[in-house]
Amino acid sequence: MAFRLERIVLRQIRMPLVHFFETSFSRTYERAIVLVEVISEGLSGWGEVTAGEHPFYNEEWTASIWPLLRDYVAPRILHHDFDGAGDVYGRTAHIRGHFMARGGLEAAVWDLESRRAGVPLARHIGGGARAQVPCGVSIGIQDSAAQLIEKIQTELHAGYQRIKIKIKPGWDIDIVRQVRHKFPNILLMADANSAYTLADAAHLKQLDEFNLMMIEQPLAHDDILDHAILQAKIETPICLDECIRTPHHAEQAIALHACRILNIKLGRLGGFHAAKRVHDFAQAHGIPVWCGGMLESGIGRAHNIALSTLPGFTLPGDVSASKRYWKRDIIAPGVEVSPQGVIDVPTAPGFGYELDLDYLKSITEREDVLP
Ligand code: OSB
Ligand code: MG
Numbered sequence: 001m002a003f004r005l006e007r008i009v010l011r012q013i014r015m016p017l018v019h020f021f022e023t024s025f026s027r028t029y030e031r032a033i034v035l036v037e038v039i040s041e042g043l044s045g046w047g048e049v050t051a052g053e054h055p056f057y058n059e060e061w062t063a064s065i066w067p068l069l070r071d072y073v074a075p076r077i078l079h080h081d082f083d084g085a086g087d088v089y090g091r092t093a094h095i096r097g098h099f100m101a102r103g104g105l106e107a108a109v110w111d112l113e114s115r116r117a118g119v120p121l122a123r124h125i126g127g128g129a130r131a132q133v134p135c136g137v138s139i140g141i142q143d144s145a146a147q148l149i150e151k152i153q154t155e156l157h158a159g160y161q162r163i164k165i166k167i168k169p170g171w172d173i174d175i176v177r178q179v180r181h182k183f184p185n186i187l188l189m190a191d192a193n194s195a196y197t198l199a200d201a202a203h204l205k206q207l208d209e210f211n212l213m214m215i216e217q218p219l220a221h222d223d224i225l226d227h228a229i230l231q232a233k234i235e236t237p238i239c240l241d242e243c244i245r246t247p248h249h250a251e252q253a254i255a256l257h258a259c260r261i262l263n264i265k266l267g268r269l270g271g272f273h274a275a276k277r278v279h280d281f282a283q284a285h286g287i288p289v290w291c292g293g294m295l296e297s298g299i300g301r302a303h304n305i306a307l308s309t310l311p312g313f314t315l316p317g318d319v320s321a322s323k324r325y326w327k328r329d330i331i332a333p334g335v336e337v338s339p340q341g342v343i344d345v346p347t348a349p350g351f352g353y354e355l356d357l358d359y360l361k362s363i364t365e366r367e368d369v370l371p
Helices: 062-077 085-091 099-117 145-158 173-182 198-210 225-233 247-255 272-284 298-307 357-362
Strands: 007-022 027-040 043-048 132-134 136-139 162-166 187-191 238-240 261-264 289-291 342-344 364-370
Touching: 007 062, 027 062, 027 099, 043 099, 043 298, 062 085, 062 099, 062 364, 085 099, 085 272, 099 272, 136 145, 145 162, 145 173, 162 173, 173 187, 173 198, 198 225, 225 238, 247 272, 261 272, 272 289, 357 364
Parallel strands: 136 162, 162 187, 238 261, 261 289
Antiparallel strands: 007 027, 007 364, 027 043, 132 342
């Protein structure tokens, strides 16, 4: 659907997390999130940039987003005629990296386009294969094993279908052993966020006895080859996250047998266009995928739900209820998860949830109207 953007509004919001979230690379208490609103012919589309507060997950962080979008992306996008949202990715492909900044804007354009067409975003991106998406949770590193076990219990009671725990050296084999002992039959997996090297292969092989669904990104954030070497040595399936930044990376990883599962994140891949290509390629090669999360506010969460309706998303993702993260979300009502551990895919046009604009305004710390 042809369109031309008249305005882009950037906003930075600050939201405290209900509970800190710790990975192998840092502990987060509060999110600082950049939101992108794109405007054309009186309609708005919304996107969320999924970068963290520090350049630790990848090279992007909250403060890098603003100049990138304002000085490099907006001038190439504003007042330019597009045939459709699918063309936005290519229009900023001359920028090296910075997929999250570019992806936040790209997703906003898909949202705008679906509102113009009067269809749910899930349909508009070619999804809608399912009316409900299965949900898992990602549980960060805690202060004690007892605390972790208590949190897992809470999430299982809430209905979540799969538990992911974070691991790092010193919080790994023994923790997984205790969790598995307590919960012998749950769908369980571990995410290392690049905390290990190939020298740890024998150490990681100890995880094979715990029947994990997968181990996510054990090795370097930019490695594929070592993961292939590790996968040949361990039985636990490897799932890649950080190192899959382009569709070609997914091709390389699958060709080298570096993984048996892929985590697809909208931001990490630069938006729906590339995320769909990774999905299609994985599906053609029999590689299951699931939707990863980045502690998103309601907007990013809603986009993840739409993405998760593509047919290859056969495993429960890290898409969970707003209330696990926020006392009050910027969408009202927030994302809710049923006692069966599923989210009903919204049917309204666009991403399908109501923005709480008063609350959004009250937590906005910075705003720029481009140009
Ligand atoms: O690796 O999946 C990850 C959060 C921040 C950075 C990286 C990751 C995560 C999560 C949280 O695991 C997923 C969620 O949003 O619930
Ligand atoms: Mg991960």
